[in-house]
Amino acid sequence: MPDRLRAAIVGATGYTSLELLRWLLRHPQVKVTVLASRKTEQPISEIFPELLGRIDLPIEPFEPKVIAQKADIAFLCVPHATAMQYAPELLSVGLRVIDLSADYRLKDTRLYEKWYKHPHTDAENLAHAVYGLPDLFARQIASAKLIANPGCYTTSAILPLAPLVKAGLIDSQDIIVNAASGISGAGRNPVPQHHFPERNESFEAYAIGTHRHAPEIAEGIKLGSGKEVGITFVPHLVPMDRGILATIYTKPTVLATIDLALQAWRSAYGSSPFVRIRTGAPPSTKYVINTNYIDMAIYQYGNRWVIISALDNMVKGAAGQAIENMNLVAGFPQAMGLN
Numbered sequence: 398m399p400d401r402l403r404a405a406i407v408g409a410t411g412y413t414s415l416e417l418l419r420w421l422l423r424h425p426q427v428k429v430t431v432l433a434s435r436k437t438e439q440p441i442s443e444i445f446p447e448l449l450g451r452i453d454l455p456i457e458p459f460e461p462k463v464i465a466q467k468a469d470i471a472f473l474c475v476p477h478a479t480a481m482q483y484a485p486e487l488l489s490v491g492l493r494v495i496d497l498s499a500d501y502r503l504k505d506t507r508l509y510e511k512w513y514k515h516p517h518t519d520a521e522n523l524a525h526a527v528y529g530l531p532d533l534f535a536r537q538i539a540s541a542k543l544i545a546n547p548g549c550y551t552t553s554a555i556l557p558l559a560p561l562v563k564a565g566l567i568d569s570q571d572i573i574v575n576a577a578s579g580i581s582g583a584g585r586n587p588v589p590q591h592h593f594p595e596r597n598e599s600f601e602a603y604a605i606g607t608h609r610h611a612p613e614i615a616e617g618i619k620l621g622s623g624k625e626v627g628i629t630f631v632p633h634l635v636p637m638d639r640g641i642l643a644t645i646y647t648k649p650t651v652l653a654t655i656d657l658a659l660q661a662w663r664s665a666y667g668s669s670p671f672v673r674i675r676t677g678a679p680p681s682t683k684y685v686i687n688t689n690y691i692d693m694a695i696y697q698y699g700n701r702w703v704i705i706s707a708l709d710n711m712v713k714g715a716a717g718q719a720i721e722n723m724n725l726v727a728g729f730p731q732a733m734g735l736n
């Protein structure tokens with residue numbers, strides 16, 4: 398790959414694209430060369446006025462061969478089902494692809510079809526896609542052609558839990574994850590239930606037992622620990638723009654101590670630039686918003702451990718993690734452009 402990596406963003410008019418642009422325009426080794434979307438009539442700075450004077454690329458239709466001439470790597474910022482239509486064409490013309498959707502995260506197409514309610518049409522590329530959690534799978538990501546960027550809720554659960562399950566410190570069949578997300582997690586497409594009067598001053602649970610991040614959390618922990626887990630995952634919406642706070646309830650195994658848990662985290666994430674292990678006051682979304690950090694802490698509470706993690710769903714939960722993956726693929730330092 399050339400020193401100055403050329404990046405394309407497909408689905409350029411959405412929230413994760415805007416977040417990618419915010420960071421990539423400051424990245425010392427990357428130039429954004431393509432913005433592709435179905436809406437080609439407006440310049441990007443009219444859609445997102447904060448980009449005025451910072452990037453003046455026209456928005457172009459999705460043409461894989463044209464994109465291949467101008468870019469080395471493509472970020473897919475489109476909904477699931479659309480991503481698996483676009484990825485095969487981009488891969489076939491030689492681009493590396495980082496998919497922010499869910500299309501290449503679950504390895505079993507039957508599981509995908511069960512949770513996403515439509516057929517998976519690209520088993521061929523699914524077979525070699527690498528799950529893009531850089532703090533756990535950096536080596537595999539570096540040589541991947543297709544990276545499945547993880548979900549936002551899933552990152553907040555897998556990173557604290559995988560090392561504890563792997564070390565046998567918690568009962569892997571008794572894990573409860575309550576996580577609350579800001580509204581940007583639902584994307585920019587307007588839907589009635591996300592209108593301001595519906596969401597403002599309201600804090601509520603949703604998709605109990607049906608949220609699609611539940612199987613991804615279980616699969617990600619298994620990938621990171623080698624063990625099957627039993628998870629109860631309850632997502633919530635909170636009237637903030639961005640941010641996720643996860644409260645996780647686990648049962649320690651007989652000889653487990655909080656010190657051993659902290660050791661497991663430190664040995665897993667000692668060289669991870671964006672995992673911050675906190676002691677003392679619990680993590681808060683306030684201290685991770687607009688950063689690529691995940692903060693996490695663990696507490697004894699009777700015979701349970703309570704874990705709190707916090708991240709920005711648009712950064713560590715999406716665009717920032719995608720840039721970490723891009724850095725690894727390009728041979729740049731994992732944290733480049735993200736501090």
Ligand SMILES: NC(=O)c1ccc[n+]([C@@H]2O[C@H](COP(=O)([O-])OP(=O)(O)OC[C@H]3O[C@@H](n4cnc5c(N)ncnc54)[C@H](OP(=O)(O)O)[C@@H]3O)[C@@H](O)[C@H]2O)c1
Nearest residue numbers: 408410411412413434435436474475476498582584585715
């Ligand atoms: N928001 C988050 O916090 C977050 C976190 C992690 C992962 N993700 C995932 O990242 C992807 C992008 O999320 P986002 O929040 O950026 O979504 P978004 O704001 O709704 O933007 C998605 C973009 O995809 C384009 N698109 C192409 N084909 C489409 C289709 N058939 N239907 C609707 N839009 C289509 C749209 O642009 P045009 O209409 O201009 O073509 C739209 O601007 C999604 O798969 C999402 O699940 C999001």
